[in-house]
Amino acid sequence: MPELPEVENTRQYLLRSGLAGRRLGAPEITWGKTVHEPSVGEFIEGVAGRCLTDLQRRGKYLIAPLDDDQFLVMHLGMTGSLRIHDARREPPPMVRHTFPLDDGREMRFIDPRKFGHLWLLPDPSGAMRKMGPEPLEPAFTVDLLASVLAGRKAPIKALLLEQSVIAGLGNLYADEALFLSGIHPERAANDLGEDETSALHAAIVRALSHSVAAYAAAREAEWPDPPIALSPWTIPRATDEPCPRCSGAMAMIRVRGRSSWHCPLCQPAR
């Protein structure tokens, strides 16, 4: 599932492809359930002829302000990706939606499992539930992390996945941050000591920034077709690969239904 680094990679890719400033034609929507608001017909009519002025990100959402003060909001869901291609280029498989651009190219929303989302709204926050802090913004401090975790008895892994706690983390980067900070995924959030909260904060920032940088390098190396997914985490997600820190066996447990890879030696349950 695309998480913060993947969505940021998509944003950077689309901006470098020259999406900002382009005028959109009438989009072709082949799976109507992707459009949440307004109706599919109103969405197509509202997008057609509008100029995309910028592309921003909030958590895992991409937000494109249009020149009529509306916002095209996109979420890649489980398996979605966006590509800009010459319209004459054979479309890759699983293109569900096509946004023609005024320069002979088109933005293609590829979505094998059809879990992506689209909105056209006067206020982009209408697409999102309550969102926590952006972990790569300077405002995300150890104190802020401590305050969002304070009094929460839920397993730390489950809380890291809640977008209202921290925006943009998903299963993979949550596991990575817990591995880097040596914290067991089932530890109660309000049981973490100050040192652990501080280590977790550093690990979240480190895991995400490392990945964002890896995507930037891959974009440079593989332009114009950079990868949409890398595996830039250090935690092995398999039992036959040893822990890179202690060489012990990795383990997988389910925390609130989500697979959680960890090293039982480096991340003791207490």
Ligand SMILES: [Zn+2]
């Ligand atoms: Zn270990």
